[in-house]
Amino acid sequence: MNDDPLIPEALRVRENAWAPYSGFQVGAALRCEDGRIFSGCNVENAAYPEGTCAEAGAIAAMIASGGRRITGIVVCGDSATPCTPCGGCRQKLREFSGPDLIIRMVSARSGEVVLTRTLAGLLPDSFGPDSLE
Template sequence: METKASENDDLIRAAVLIRERAYAPYSRFMVGAALRCNDGSIYSGCNVENAAYPEGTCAEASAIAAMVAAGKRHITEIVVCGGGDAPCTPCGGCRQKLREFGSADLRMRMVGAQGDVKLVRTLSELLPDSFGPDHLDF
């Protein structure tokens, strides 16, 4: 799902709205993610669980896939929306996926189901000393 950004709250709204579309019949833990590209476009995704548990897809990975499918390659900001009282931070695999398309200073906001900001971090704070495409000698 893509929308054009006009203000910072658009990213939070996109993450909150897409979270409602999550498919989480097993964990019942719905997650939405919305990311902004360097041209201002927003791509969102939700978690999609599967009866074969390791085959599910995280919200962040879904948003990245939508971005890549649209031909974009650079994330400048992301919002992750989860439920509950604790902030829903990206899993380790998604942190590495975000590193592929975002810089160490990528701004990451974790919000609650109503869009309340629970935590703000940079990618380098959540994935210190990361390995990324800039480490490869091509």
């Protein structure tokens, strides 16, 4: 396993996910501009659209603590294929980073990175804060 602390944190927080309906637990850990690490897990709700994604939880924790810029993120799901951020989370990541943000998807089974993409690779031609200038 990589020695980056984001990986074990994403694995750890994934275990806390509230996923009684789908059974699909996701964890995310991000680093902000000052080096602090924030994490989040998915939280489902019986009214399905009211749940939150792991990435959104980590971003909310960062903002609540005064962080403003994401410099790295790891996402960990329990599927056989890489668990990439959903479309909404890709846009949320874009709000607090640039197209060059590195997103690593990690296997919950092995703890190994199984896919690495830039945000531009996952969200090409994105609309971000700079689009409003």
